[in-house]
Amino acid sequence: MAKTNKERFLELVSDTPSNVMEDIKWRRENRPWLKRSRGIAIHVIQVLGNRGWTQKEFAERMGVSPQQVSKWLKGQENFRLETISKMEAVLEVELIEVKSFKSGESSTSEPEANSVD
Template sequence: MNERLKNLITKEPSAWLEKAKWNQENRDWLEKSAKIAIKILREIRAQKEKNGMSQKKLAEILFVSPQYINKIVKGQENFSLETICKIEKVLGISLIEIPLFQVSQEFDVDLQYTGSGLSRNKAQKIASHVGDYSVYASFEYQELDKRA
């Protein structure tokens, strides 16, 4: 057998199957983490000339180790929302977008809007179905105007 090949062979079993299973089980957050990592790396690169931003400087500002930042930018860290918010603040970027929504305040009124026959429940269902809560918000404003 080739000497080079003999040097590569070990008696210890490989852990590739366990790693593959782990990657499969954690695929969702790993993909999101990788996308966040790309945004962070792009912003660090963009800010390098302006303010000397680097992974090391980011680590210093956040009071974490450079190794931790390295894990983040490799997309291998399942970090908290708190950490995400801190990174967003330091870099001045948004890493996670949350769709705008409005919280409806419940009023003790007749649920039927007499002008259109649209109930609050139905307006809410329509809004959630089309993903546009402005429909529901519009209904709520009409209800407020009606009571004023």
């Protein structure tokens, strides 16, 4: 006898409770740094494309695995300043902009850089 739609649906449904609400809450709480992380990822992807570099080549230059670079470029990495500085050195671009404390003027005029106050 053929299964009913309900029986087929129940076979697909997991017994594990969903964490969707927790995930939504986490994304809302972390929205500010996630936005900056996506901005850095997009900038890096653009630079790699402009230079004709693959993620693997970038990984080799950074001294990390291609999997790590892939993780970074998903835009959900909470970068350490050390990592950002190394990326900037390898790519020879500024990824974040730090405003000068004394004058209030930025240390760079690059419009693509993410500003950190």
